[in-house]
Amino acid sequence: MTDTAMTTEAIKQEERQSKIRANLKARHAAEKRFRSYGLVAIGAALLALSTLFFTIISNGASALFQTEVRMTIQLDSTLDPETMRAGDYQILIKKSLRDMFPDVARRDRKDLYAVVSNGAWYELLNHVQANPDLVGQTIEIWLPAADDVDMLMKGYIDRELPESDRRVNDQQIAWIDALVANDAIEKKFNTRLFTSGDSREPELAGFxxxxxxxxxxxxxxxxxxxxxxxxxxxxxxxxxxxxxxxxxxxxxxxxxxxxxxxxxxxxxxxxxxxxxxxxxxxxxxxxxxxxxxxxxxxxxxxxxxxxxxxxxxxxxxxxxxxxxxxxxxxxxxxxxxxxxxxxxxxxxxxxxxxxxxxxxxxxxxxxxxxxxxxxxxxxxxxxxxxxxxxxxxxxxxxxxxxxxxxxxxxxxxxxxxxxxxxxxxxxxx
Amino acid sequence: MAAVEQVVQSEPGTGRVKMRGDNVRVYYGEKQALFDVNLDIYEREVTALIGPSGCGKSTFLRCLNRMNDVVEICRVEGSITMDGQDIYAKDVDPVHLRAQVGMVFQKPNPFPKSIYDNVAYGPRIHGLVSSKSQLDDLVEESLRKASIWEEVKDRLDAPGTGLSGGQQQRLCIARAIAVKPEVILMDEPCSALDPIATAKIEDLIHELRENYTIVIVTHSMQQAARVSQKTAFFHLGNLVEVGDTEKIFTNPEDERTQGYITGRFG
Missing domain, CATH: 1.10.3720.10 (MetI-like)
Known part of the structure; x- marks a missing residue:
């Protein structure tokens, strides 16, 4: 009698244990599922973040460099840096460009001048005003190239496009290639980005x-x-x-x-x-x-x-x-x-x-x-x-x-x- | 009972009433926590407040230095006097009162500052000392009175929170006695401590009794029996019985007291 009671008790106990075991499996599975949801959520967040960083860095890294042109400028001894106006410096830069490419026809000169930044004279002015004793000498100075030239140098402008669809014409490309061959055009670290205020000219703009x-x-x-x-x-x-x-x-x-x-x-x-x-x-x-x-x-x-x-x-x-x-x-x-x-x-x-x-x-x-x-x-x-x-x-x-x-x-x-x-x-x- | 023998041996206080509660009623919002408590606290004696949880013993203790003032919904009626002066009178500044009635809390709560600064805090804010050397002496004296000087004298600049629980509680006692209060309130000072630390605090209470009036709330009846001369038993917001500790523990008048001290409830 007691034996049977004991065995039934043992069987009941075994049933209880197996129920717990079955339940346990579901509980562990639920926990695993929950963890994987969490991992997926974190993964999605990290993916979004890394995409953001990747796009921004891959777009922005090239802004750290700016194409500059090596120019030879003759500062006549008759010049007075105090009284010189913007136009005078622009004339000096244009003259230097003409000296570099003496064969350019008069009607193409405007395209030639457009290789160097519109605001390059300002940097020349600052340089001369900071060093007045340069007057009377012939100096060599790196001046920023125009933004379109910069884009071409960085490969953002496709040379294969028809000339009419391109911001840089064939002639300009030829001059740039000539400058490259002479090592007179180079990408340099863009300090202007960090030291200048805003500008209409991208090559001169800084934050x-x-x-x-x-x-x-x-x-x-x-x-x-x-x-x-x-x-x-x-x-x-x-x-x-x-x-x-x-x-x-x-x-x-x-x-x-x-x-x-x-x-x-x-x-x-x-x-x-x-x-x-x-x-x-x-x-x-x-x-x-x-x-x-x-x-x-x-x-x-x-x-x-x-x-x-x-x-x-x-x-x-x-x-x-x-x-x-x-x-x-x-x-x-x-x-x-x-x-x-x-x-x-x-x-x-x-x-x-x-x-x-x-x-x-x-x-x-x-x-x-x-x-x-x-x-x-x-x-x-x-x-x-x-x-x-x-x-x-x-x-x-x-x-x-x-x-x-x-x-x-x-x-x-x-x-x-x-x-x-x-x-x-x-x-x- | 060895504990009771100890009480019998200890000499009585001055027999003068230091603080007196007269029909003290306390309300927390609508709920009344204390019902007409009349209790005398004698000078240079230890008065133990015992009773089951929620019986109002801590509430009464916190009325004695107006710590309940900070609890917005708390209202105190009746009168509590110290040396015959109503401490709830309009012209009594609770800040001044608390300089006279110090408090030690259940959980050791040293400031997260150095041991020295913990003890020096009271004298500094109350402007009790005029020079650095005077303050040094006062800090040493207070730490000695709290029997912790020997343990901390070499590291007074160490943070007070780095001490062990029992040391922290003795530091809190040193901090309380540094302003030389007349009454020290202790709210279950040993409930967070182990037996050895508890024994040290109890020894300290014996020594402090020579100079201070002490009111101690405790959950441990043995502790009440060991350290106090008077015991007050609270139950459900009522003061059931108060008297000499020896009498309360050997021959209580009320059957609720008897039930509690013999462990039938509580």
Whole structure:
């Protein structure tokens, strides 16, 4: 009797175990499936990212080099660099070209002059003004080639196309080939890209003006949004009573973070430009508009960071007889600061990449000068990218990608510093 | 019971009432947490507050230095006096009160600063010292009184959070006594510690009793029996019974007290 009972019990036990085993198989399979979904998701993200980087780098890498022509210029001793005008330098360059190709017919000379950049005289002028003792000598100088020549040298213009469809005619190709044969034309590192302001001539255009504009804009944004954001977060988190009003404020701050940035641009246009009469196109106003946009991000991040400070620290300080302000100033704020800085950097990175609101306040203008201060007219990196992407010249395509590369480098550097900052100052309890 | 013998041996305090709770009622929003508590705390004695979880003993303790002020929904009625002065009076600054009534918490919570700065914090914010050497002396004195000086004297610049749990708690006691309070409140100071660290803290409480009035909340009845002269038993927000520790543990009047100390519930 007991034996049978025991065997039935044993059989039941065996059944239970086999049920668990069968179930276990399904559970493991589910986990495997879940992991593979995750891997696919990460793979898709990485693929998108690498495609982005590959396209941008392969498009933009060639912008790091610019075709230049070696010119021999005779600076007559009768010239006075102080009184010489643009035209005089253009004449010198044209003369040098004619000397290089003496057989060119008068009617083809315009095509010959078009080999060298329209703005090459400006570099010659700068060179002579920097070295006045060169007057009276014959100098050799590398001057930028025209953008079409540059494109041909980089292989973006197909020589096989019929002449009428080509931006460079057969004769020009012949001259260029002659220059190549003489080593008088070469691709050199494009310092202008990093040191010049914008230009209508792609070969002379650089993003230094936009980068400096971005710098001033971010400086203004940081100077305004960090103190305001931190003060607001500290007040809301540590001092404000918890009631309907603070709830309302919290909801609205979260809403503000989701408002399309163009709206902030319109607000800036109406308020800062039309009402306060601040200068148009200025990084000062750009920074103020971006402050409106960045504030919610900083406030939300700062509040989260304040919330993560353990209450035991506050209790300890209160129990010692510290006032509310001392509790915050001596203990909570120092512990929350790394998180606040991380949030701020992320907000700044957002602001750095922002275009739409700045269009509204006139930072989209063509500005060739590098701004000297936050009230000078300026543009910013993303707007510069927008302007270049809109330009018809083929040579602006690679410059657009190069500017994107520079902007991405800044963004990566900022986000990296946010991560490092968090790692460096993170405390565990 | 060895613990009780110890209590019998220890000399009594001054017999003066240091703090008095009179019909203390505490509400958290709509919920009442304490019902008409009348409790006297005698000078230079250890008063233990015991009772099951949620009985209001910690709530009462936190009323004694107005730590409940920070809890927005908390409301305290009745009166609590220290040396006859109502501590909830309008002209009493809770910041000043907390300099007189120090507190040690359940979980050791040193500031994430150096050991020295932890102890020096109170004297600094209250402006108690005028020179560096005076502060050095005060830090050493406080650490000595908290029997941790020998263990940390060579590493005063090390972070306080790097100490062991028991050391951290003694550091917190040193930090509390550095401002020379009159009363020290301890909210389950040993619940996060091992038996050896607990024994050290209990020894320390014995020494501190010579100079300070101590109120300790504890879950451990043995601990209450070992360290206190008076014991108050709380149950469901009521003060059920209070008296000499020896009497409470040997001959309680209320059957709920008896049930709790004999382990029938709690």
């Amino acid at each position: 230094a003006g936009a980068a400096v504009g971005s710098f001033y804009t971010l400086l203004v944004t940081l100077a305004l949004s960090f103190p305001i954001g931190v003060a607001a977060a500290v007040y809301l988190e540590e001092f404000a009573p918890k009631n309907k009003w603070t709830d309302l404020i919290e909801v609205n701050i979260n809403n503000l973070a989701a408002v399309p940035s163009i709206v902030f641009g319109l607000l800036g246009l109406a308020l800062f430009l039309n009402w306060f009469g601040l200068p148009r196109s200025a990084p000062l106003v750009g920074g103020m508009v971006l402050t409106l946009m960045t504030l919610p991000t900083i406030i939300i991040a700062s509040r989260a960071s304040l919330k993560s400070v353990p209450p035991s620290i506050r209790e300890a300080a209160l129990g010692m007889g510290a006032s509310r302000l001392q509790v915050v100033g001596h203990h909570v704020l120092p512990l929350a600061l790394p998180g606040m800085l991380t949030g701020t950097i992320i907000g700044m990175a957002q602001a750095l990449g922002e275009t739409a609101p700045l269009l509204m306040i006139g930072m989209v203008a063509f500005i060739a000068d590098i701004p000297g201060g936050p009230t000078d007219p300026a543009t910013v990196m993303p707007v510069q990218i927008y302007l270049w992407a809109d330009s018809p010249e083929r040579a602006f395509v690679e410059r657009t990608s190069a500017a994107i590369m520079a902007l991405l480098a800044f963004l990566i550097a900022m986000n990296l510093s946010a991560v490092l900052l968090r790692k460096r100052f993170e405390r565990r309890w």
